[in-house]
Amino acid sequence: MPTASATLLCTVRGCGRALAASERGFACAGGHSFDRSRSGFVNLLQPQDRRSKTPGDTRAAALARRRLCEAGLERPLHERLLAALAEAGRAPLAVLDVGCGEGSALAFLAAQRPLQAHGVDLSADAIDLAARRLPEATWVVANADRGLPFADSGFDLVLTLLARRPATELRRVLRPAGTLLVAVPGPADLRELRAAAHGQAVARERLDAAAAELAPCFDLVRRERLTWRAALDRPGLDDLLASSYRGARTSERARLAGLARLEVTLERDLGWFRPRARGNRG
Numbered sequence: 593m594p595t596a597s598a599t600l601l602c603t604v605r606g607c608g609r610a611l612a613a614s615e616r617g618f619a620c621a622g623g624h625s626f627d628r629s630r631s632g633f634v635n636l637l638q639p640q641d642r643r644s645k646t647p648g649d650t651r652a653a654a655l656a657r658r659r660l661c662e663a664g665l666e667r668p669l670h671e672r673l674l675a676a677l678a679e680a681g682r683a684p685l686a687v688l689d690v691g692c693g694e695g696s697a698l699a700f701l702a703a704q705r706p707l708q709a710h711g712v713d714l715s716a717d718a719i720d721l722a723a724r725r726l727p728e729a730t731w732v733v734a735n736a737d738r739g740l741p742f743a744d745s746g747f748d749l750v751l752t753l754l755a756r757r758p759a760t761e762l763r764r765v766l767r768p769a770g771t772l773l774v775a776v777p778g779p780a781d782l783r784e785l786r787a788a789a790h791g792q793a794v795a796r797e798r799l800d801a802a803a804a805e806l807a808p809c810f811d812l813v814r815r816e817r818l819t820w821r822a823a824l825d826r827p828g829l830d831d832l833l834a835s836s837y838r839g840a841r842t843s844e845r846a847r848l849a850g851l852a853r854l855e856v857t858l859e860r861d862l863g864w865f866r867p868r869a870r871g872n873r874g
């Protein structure tokens with residue numbers, strides 16, 4: 593059990609009351625209850641929230657991502673996040689990872705310093721893996737596009753790493769002096785893989801677009817680009833295809849099938865955002 597955590601909210605339509613820990617899971621004062629899974633997560637997804645613009649990861653994709661993280665593929669990003677936590681100040685910080693997937697980022701951070709760690713993802717398979725990895729955190733299945741099932745202003749730091757960015761909800765759950773830290777793929781990310789698949793790699797800048805989407809609720813106060821390289825063998829390439837690079841068409845997969853190994857560039861553009869005062873839409 594977590595030592596302390598941000599308050600979860602009931603997701604039954606029209607309810608929204610606080611959830612308190614109960615014998616089997618969580619319950620609200622309105623009589624709604626949610627069981628804890630065997631691995632310790634809680635599924636707050638309501639039938640009307642299942643439909644999403646983006647599907648949650650499959651178990652195979654989440655496992656592939658887990659293997660890549662265990663092989664150190666995201667280590668430079670995770671190390672940078674750790675430094676960002678130290679800058680964020682007082683411990684233990686209440687941290688929420690939105691679209692946390694199989695939970696490697698929070699697990700890495702929580703192993704290094706005390707945290708009130710919370711992760712939310714649409715994929716029950718990914719959250720199940722996360723809960724097995726770090727049982728002391730709060731792991732929740734929910735659709736971030738339909739709302740984050742947490743009380744207002746409960747978090748010091750919210751992360752969204754290659755994941756959804758529901759601006760109004762991100763601001764609502766952050767303390768007014770809190771930080772939103774966004775990671776998007778940088779223009780050079782996986783350029784060798786994309787060149788091998790398409791014959792060319794189109795460089796796309798994504799942080800500016802993310803900042804524009806978030807602008808009604810957040811100011812971008814700092815940006816940083818992290819670039820590193822990794823050598824992938826065939827199983828590693830298969831894991832990359834199964835997780836990060838799922839968009840590949842059959843013809844592209846066929847072109848990649850012949851590769852025994854590939855050295856790839858990994859690139860993350862990081863943005864630090866501060867919440868704007870509520871009601872300020874400028």
Ligand SMILES: C[S@@+](CC[C@H](N)C(=O)[O-])C[C@H]1O[C@@H](n2cnc3c(N)ncnc32)[C@H](O)[C@@H]1O
Nearest residue numbers: 646648649691692693713714715735736737753
């Ligand atoms: C590219 S993965 C990134 C996972 C993780 N942050 C990482 O860096 O390894 C995107 C994640 O967002 C989740 N996801 C997709 N749509 C979502 C939604 N509407 N609400 C919450 N999570 C969502 C997927 O299940 C997946 O785990």
Ligand SMILES: [Zn+2]
Nearest residue numbers: 602607620624
């Ligand atoms: Zn309720």
